[in-house]
Amino acid sequence: MKNFHIFDGDVTSPKGFQASGVHIGIKKKKKDMALIVSDVLAEGAGVFTRNQVCAAPVLISKENIKKGKVQAIIINSGNANACTGKEGHKNALKMLELTAEELKLSSENVLVASTGVIGVPLPMDIVERGIKNAAKALSYGGGIAAAEGILTTDTGTKKIGVEVEIDGKKVTIGGIAKGSGMIHPNMATMLAFITTDAKIEGGFLQSLLKNTVDKTYNMITVDGDTSTNDSVCMMANGLADNNILQEAHPEIEKFKEAFHYVNEYLAKTIVRDGEGATKFLEVEVVNSKTFEDGKAIVKSILNSNLVKTAFFGEDGNWGRIMCSIGYADSAIEVEKVEIYLGDEKKTIKIVEKGEGTKFTEEEIGEVLKEKELKVVVDLKMGNEKARGWGCDLSYDYVKINGAYRT
Amino acid sequence: MKNFHIFDGDVTSPKGFQASGVHIGIKKKKKDMALIVSDVLAEGAGVFTRNQVCAAPVLISKENIKKGKVQAIIINSGNANACTGKEGHKNALKMLELTAEELKLSSENVLVASTGVIGVPLPMDIVERGIKNAAKALSYGGGIAAAEGILTTDTGTKKIGVEVEIDGKKVTIGGIAKGSGMIHPNMATMLAFITTDAKIEGGFLQSLLKNTVDKTYNMITVDGDTSTNDSVCMMANGLADNNILQEAHPEIEKFKEAFHYVNEYLAKTIVRDGEGATKFLEVEVVNSKTFEDGKAIVKSILNSNLVKTAFFGEDGNWGRIMCSIGYADSAIEVEKVEIYLGDEKKTIKIVEKGEGTKFTEEEIGEVLKEKELKVVVDLKMGNEKARGWGCDLSYDYVKINGAYRT
Structure with missing residues (x-):
């Protein structure tokens, strides 16, 4: 039994948030701008890419979060505004100013995020008109449109809402996210925007977000590439009127659980929609000495092209899993390792004491046909564990990313 | 002008080496065993995988190299004898004993290497008969057959010979190698066997091999997976009768140059024949603070699935290169970075001061059509450099490694 209620919500589900998603013309047809606005100044928090080549909007949003409160987030898709130099920086600042002007806010209270092609200057005439349109389109039901406006190669929107009772008051958390290539954890690895009407202490919110990102978005991988634009940004506007949340x-x-759920849900949804993915993989390492040890192995398995193609091929090649465990940056005792492979219905122990067990081709074939698979690695070395999510590597991944030649 | 002569040689090109390659029945039709033998006891050296899940033959060969001299190397393909537990260890030892018996050597002077499927016990009846046949088939021209016997998914043999004059004597170095999947540097990442008739001090030989491996085999990548069986083994039998080589x-x-050439040639040949590869990529990082900094960036670019698919698609997406530089474990100053892309005939500066230059689609398209491409990254931070080799990521890589489903 969960202590919270899950529903098909989004960033406008919490009290006092409006949003919009519009087509402004960076992309040919699809929505390419989103705006999320709180009725009142909110606590802001953000976690950003660790890629040294990070985009102008990332640098600017980081600064504004440090400065204090946040009331609006402007997002464009179709252009990452990354590797665009001084002009890119100026353009990102201009986006803040234009948004602040339309909403009559201080530009310090606005965050900006961009996603799309790297290295192409933003078409600022289009963006300028776009921000005006996005501001006009704001509504208390605009979260769905915003979820559409932030997408790139995603095949569908990613959104969620939860309600949790705190101090007898209904507190709501909503989130939207986008994937689906250049997805590799070293921070959020994509865009996600979370809103809540919870009243919560600002410093606490930032550390809560950071910890949650480490166990959710940072535990997913599609292709091992850490993007230049990864951002998870949030606003907490306090309108639920609970007593202020802190440790x-x-x-x-209860709040942490609900908050974790929202972020884990969005992270997993990004992986499910990974470029070309046909299988969703959960990898859990149990009984590791430390969380970091477990995490290194989770990542090593999920990033192995050979493991990924084996799952695509529905091939029970546990040797590739053992191999990827062996080269992870984490000491193991090979002769202790156990590996389980399963789906919802059935789990097979495929490795015992570091060696293959005697399962039949039919047995494993039955399991490998499923779309959602789980690998559990038992290291028998300690009491920690780590869990992450990834997908297979298919022809379509190559097609999507090498499209020019096909 | 090179100080040495390159020719189409192999491990039997140096004086006093015999070899054979035979089909023994691990694989259906192709040769699956090779034997290399020196007429006299030789100095041995070896560098092996750093994967913790390493195969029995790796552990055993390591030990024998520590013990001293080497006179024979027995290799089977089609079965890696990895993750095969105590039985696997016993079987690898048995391979040594059988080889020693046939050749009337001490088993301490024999090395063993295996490559192929992980986790399947060696068929020892086949191996036993096979070793006898391999011993019978030994000849002074058997290097080509040996080069065939060690292959797995390779599409062709990989072999080379060089001659260099030392102390007025002709010294010859020969080598053979195999790829072509599970190729990622953290040691040799494949099998390579080098022979020379040079007289050379044992400890010096081991450190020379180690240093050379770090700049050759350890600088290549096909798929980012470090195998359980990687081994580079060598024998130097001294029959060229030069004065003993040491620092x-x-x-x-002159000797170092020739030796480096053999190993770089074999390493590059492995990458050229990478699973599904349609492009050969050389990446050079110049003006890095340290070799390690440069190496981290070389690897990061060559391992990026997004960079690899872009090259497959002949797409001049320099943003993906910048991105993979940014997440490498090496501090950079983004606004200094320059990137050049070229082939034999033409080089285009594609990034200046961290931003894209104004090249045309036609210009870059012309270069990207070539099969062999070079990327040079100038960090402008120091005086070191690093160079590595990789390939693109194609449909065929997915096909070869996910074959069961197609």
């Missing part, structure tokens, strides 16, 4: 609040665990 | 020898640089 000592008696119901903080 | 103080007046002509040591």
